[in-house]
Amino acid sequence: MQSGFPVEEKYMRRAFQLASYGLGSASPNPVVGCVIVYQDSIIGEGFHHQCGQPHAEVNAINAVLRPNAVARRLMLRSGLSAEQILQDSTLYVSLEPCSHYGKTPPCASLIIRSGIPRVVVSCPDPNPKVDGRGIALLKEAGVQVREHFLEEEGRELGRRYFANVEKRRPYVILKWARTADGCIAAVQGEPCAITGPLLQALNHSYRTQEDAILVGTGTLLSDNPRLNARCFSGRQPVRISLDFHGRVLEYLRSHPSPPHASAPLHFFDGSQPSFLFVDASLESAYAPWKDLVKIVPVDTGILPEDRIPVVLDFLQAEKIGSLIVEGGTALLSSFIRQGSWDEARVFTSPLAFGSGYHAPSLENAAVVETRAFAGEWVHVYKPLPG
Ligand code: AOF
Ligand code: ZN
Numbered sequence: 001m002q003s004g005f006p007v008e009e010k011y012m013r014r015a016f017q018l019a020s021y022g023l024g025s026a027s028p029n030p031v032v033g034c035v036i037v038y039q040d041s042i043i044g045e046g047f048h049h050q051c052g053q054p055h056a057e058v059n060a061i062n063a064v065l066r067p068n069a070v071a072r073r074l075m076l077r078s079g080l081s082a083e084q085i086l087q088d089s090t091l092y093v094s095l096e097p098c099s100h101y102g103k104t105p106p107c108a109s110l111i112i113r114s115g116i117p118r119v120v121v122s123c124p125d126p127n128p129k130v131d132g133r134g135i136a137l138l139k140e141a142g143v144q145v146r147e148h149f150l151e152e153e154g155r156e157l158g159r160r161y162f163a164n165v166e167k168r169r170p171y172v173i174l175k176w177a178r179t180a181d182g183c184i185a186a187v188q189g190e191p192c193a194i195t196g197p198l199l200q201a202l203n204h205s206y207r208t209q210e211d212a213i214l215v216g217t218g219t220l221l222s223d224n225p226r227l228n229a230r231c232f233s234g235r236q237p238v239r240i241s242l243d244f245h246g247r248v249l250e251y252l253r254s255h256p257s258p259p260h261a262s263a264p265l266h267f268f269d270g271s272q273p274s275f276l277f278v279d280a281s282l283e284s285a286y287a288p289w290k291d292l293v294k295i296v297p298v299d300t301g302i303l304p305e306d307r308i309p310v311v312l313d314f315l316q317a318e319k320i321g322s323l324i325v326e327g328g329t330a331l332l333s334s335f336i337r338q339g340s341w342d343e344a345r346v347f348t349s350p351l352a353f354g355s356g357y358h359a360p361s362l363e364n365a366a367v368v369e370t371r372a373f374a375g376e377w378v379h380v381y382k383p384l385p386g
Pocket of ligand 1: 029030031032033047048051052053054055056057095096097098101102103104105107125127130
């Protein structure tokens with residue numbers, strides 16, 4: 001049986017790495033990784049791939065029961081069966097094993113049935129259906145449990161899920177690119193790229209990891225963004241935009257074109273699931289486009305500052321676990337003012353525009369990570385507590 005901090009840390013970090021393989025596919029479920037260790041060898045690994053599919057612990061235990069080369073060698077050497085080996089193994093998991101019947105049966109019961117005598121858990125599961133009951137079940141059955149192990153790292157890894165359960169809204173990532181002199185766009189002319197192809201590919205990889213991407217009316221009309229991941233393979237995010245004053249509708253009407261073939265705005269090309277939040281008075285006027293975009297009416301009387309909470313509530317109900325907000329400055333600043341953000345990724349280029357539209361400014365925030373990419377930078381900010 002394993003004990004001792006450095007050894008335990010090695011195995012939990014492997015569980016974290018496995019969990020991260022579920023980024024971009026597990027949502028709205030948490031990313032979870034699990035390893036099973038016997039006599040200082042990993043004999044089974046698993047992670048949660050997708051909602052409705054087996055949990056990390058199930059995949060790890062099945063990996064031992066359908067042995068890989070390591071487990072088979074151990075079995076031959078020791079003369080023990082996989083079931084017997086499990087009875088002297090430790091299971092490391094990044095989230096408390098579940099105790100409830102959801103789309104899949106409880107992992108805590110499976111661990112107990114398999115006879116694993118020791119479990120190391122990073123984060124408790126705040127899901128009200130679990131909330132400590134998974135660990136309680138294990139302890140009642142005589143399983144030795146080490147809790148809160150590397151919990152801070154575990155929470156960082158599972159931050160989207162924790163925001164969904166604890167804040168009851170999607171995890172919000174603000175993203176913008178700025179010049180060295182603080183501009184988000186030049187004042188005149190065509191939209192012009194601020195950062196180069198390397199950061200474009202990085203941005204597209206970020207898009208594959210989150211459930212949805214939002215831009216405001218101004219950005220939708222001025223940039224005609226595709227809001228997809230073209231330079232990186234993976235899942236495409238749901239596209240989201242806003243039309244509270246009918247400016248998008250007016251544009252669509254004044255640029256008639258057959259749907260799909262040459263939509264005047266990429267947002268209406270039908271290539272990805274897309275939601276457009278509109279003032280309720282505009283809903284019926286959007287009938288010709290409702291097969292291409294889901295039109296979400298918002299009460300006419302709603303105050304502008306209440307629109308973001310309405311959008312976030314709707315997305316939470318749609319099981320959208322994370323959202324990238326990509327502009328423009330007015331929309332990003334509203335999220336900042338309301339404190340409705342969890343992370344900001346600011347791409348900075350060495351270019352200077354001299355004059356232009358100012359990038360948003362973050363209040364009560366700290367840089368938590370800086371990465372350099374061939375002369376360009378990505379700074380990651382988090383809100384300061386309180
Ligand atoms: C675990 N291991 O790998 C995950 C857990 O509908 P279900 O059955 O998939 O249950 C979803 C809930 O289970 C989810 O909200 C969270 O509480 C927990 N996720 N638990 O033991 C896992 N993904
Ligand atoms: Zn489970």
